[in-house]
Amino acid sequence: MNTKIRISAVSYTNTKPFLYGIEHSEIINKIDLSLDMPSDCAQKLIDNQVDIGLIPVAAILSLPKWEIVSDYCIGATGAVNSVFIFSNCEIKDIKTLQLDPQSRSSNNLARVLLKNYWKADYQMVTEAPDYTTSTDPNTAFVQIGDRTFGKKEKHTYVYDLAEEWQKFTGLPFVFAAWVANKPVPANFMQEFNKALKLGLDSRAELLKTLPQRADFDLEDYLMHKLDFDLTEDKKKALHLFHDYIKAL
Numbered sequence: 001m002n003t004k005i006r007i008s009a010v011s012y013t014n015t016k017p018f019l020y021g022i023e024h025s026e027i028i029n030k031i032d033l034s035l036d037m038p039s040d041c042a043q044k045l046i047d048n049q050v051d052i053g054l055i056p057v058a059a060i061l062s063l064p065k066w067e068i069v070s071d072y073c074i075g076a077t078g079a080v081n082s083v084f085i086f087s088n089c090e091i092k093d094i095k096t097l098q099l100d101p102q103s104r105s106s107n108n109l110a111r112v113l114l115k116n117y118w119k120a121d122y123q124m125v126t127e128a129p130d131y132t133t134s135t136d137p138n139t140a141f142v143q144i145g146d147r148t149f150g151k152k153e154k155h156t157y158v159y160d161l162a163e164e165w166q167k168f169t170g171l172p173f174v175f176a177a178w179v180a181n182k183p184v185p186a187n188f189m190q191e192f193n194k195a196l197k198l199g200l201d202s203r204a205e206l207l208k209t210l211p212q213r214a215d216f217d218l219e220d221y222l223m224h225k226l227d228f229d230l231t232e233d234k235k236k237a238l239h240l241f242h243d244y245i246k247a248l
């Protein structure tokens with residue numbers, strides 16, 4: 001009988017500290033781990049294909065039952081450097097926003113900020129054939145994760161969404177949290193969280209194993225831009241974000 005806890009985690013660099021901790025702990029033998037793009041982490045938890053997911057917090061609103069089971073998350077206090085709107089014009093002048101199909105949180109964050117902070121009047125496109133290339137002068141697109149590395153210098157108008165959220169609300173932001181769709185034994189969660197902490201504490205070791213890139217500062221990203229503690233302020237931000245999404 002397979003009694004392993006099924007877990008879906010994000011397949012991006014931002015999750016590598018957590019994976020390092022899991023792979024260097026006994027817990028690896030007690031779980032079935034899959035790595036997925038964030039939208040699939042969410043869908044697997046919604047469809048009950050997994051018990052725990054590192055899911056975009058926006059997708060929590062699609063779960064009938066949920067519980068945040070970890071004190072760690074994927075968040076940022078100020079700029080995160082991997083969640084952007086890249087635009088062909090000033091953000092308040094956009095007419096079209098193309099969404100990132102791999103995202104749930106950042107697509108919604110872009111919509112929340114465009115409505116409440118930038119007060120822009122625009123159309124949203126979810127299935128643009130190639131959402132990252134448009135020569136239209138009033139089109140912008142959302143992009144998240146490793147695919148944004150090195151792109152900041154390639155676009156004229158660049159908005160870091162965690163930084164813009166902080167300007168708007170004064171709060172940090174949480175993009176993804178470890179969420180369960182059913183009760184999970186407390187001793188398992190304790191052990192899992194210990195593994196996550198080990199990974200965060202081992203980031204210097206992890207960095208030695210990652211290929212360096214000339215166009216992106218991985219060390220700054222993993223040590224400073226990403227902020228993995230699910231603090232009270234981040235929980236406050238999460239609830240506020242949910243309220244804004246419901247009002248869209």
Ligand SMILES: C=C(O[C@@H]1C=C(C(=O)O)C=C[C@H]1O)C(=O)O
Nearest residue numbers: 038056082103104105106145175
């Ligand atoms: C900081 C990031 O956070 C993420 C953004 C997510 C989203 O927009 O739905 C989900 C998970 C995280 O990977 C990133 O991917 O760059």
